[in-house]
Amino acid sequence: MGAASQQLPRSSDPEPSEWDRSEGPTRDQLFHVLRNQRRRFAIQHLKRASEPVDVGDLATQIAAWENEVSVEAVTSKQRRRVYNALQQTHVPELEQTGIVEVDRREVELTERAADLDIYLEVVPGEDIPWSEYYLALAGVGLSVVAVTWLNVGPFGTLPDIAAGAFLAVAFVLSAGANYYYQHENLLGGTEKPPELRGE
Structure with missing residues (x-):
């Protein structure tokens, strides 16, 4: 895992028309977000948090749920596997839909996350x-x-x-x-x- 100052990469947007943040997430985008368990777990943890969550802490909690162990029992291998997936895929996709905001390594939900509840x-x-x-x-x-x-x-x-x-x-x-x-x-x-x- 990189240094604490490492920023999450912003994934490229090959089809801007499909990811128009100004219009808010479409129904298809919301279903795309929700079909993946790690993204659902990320949203679950972020909804319970009272402040932005470090992506490393987010990875630890998701790894704990995936492996049905306590946060303290998560191994470095389990955490690293989830962290890499969050950093490279899931957090950028959530950010593209406008559901989360990313500031360096910290992630928090936006008001648009409420759109998920109806699904x-x-x-x-x-x-x-x-x-x-x-x-x-x-x-x-x-x-x-x-x-x-x-x-x-x-x-x-x-x-x-x-x-x-x-x-x-x-x-x-x-x-x-x-x-x-x-x-x-x-x-x-x-x-x-x-x-x-x-x-």
Whole structure:
């Protein structure tokens, strides 16, 4: 690894039209960023940091996650392998999209990193997407309102306000659960990256 004063190289930009920073990252660029685990791990760590992160420290944390060991247990070989990849490829690509800023050896996220969040909802295999959940909840709510209004069966004894209160409470509780669940499954939402939280 080079001296502490070594600056990260800025990779060449062979196709400027595809990497126009003035317009912000495109959908394809964001998916390109997120398809690589090391870039996701880098964003995860940078989101949790309160200040710019030295690329060497970033490499150490990513190596720890990749090898499922503590930061203290990362070997120099593991760290060097990640450091070289960050320096030569991943950090320059993140910088090209405007997601990070680099000052000498220090990296930090820009405001544009928030654009990544809309692509980061993780839905485990046994769960359903929240959009489907809300659609089902709306169907149940409309059914309750309809049978209450038509005085069908036991629902005929319920006042109309009860149906409205049921819907309001159901949606408020669901929205709270949705917010918490989504926050937990975003990069930077918790200490570990999403793919390591099931351990």
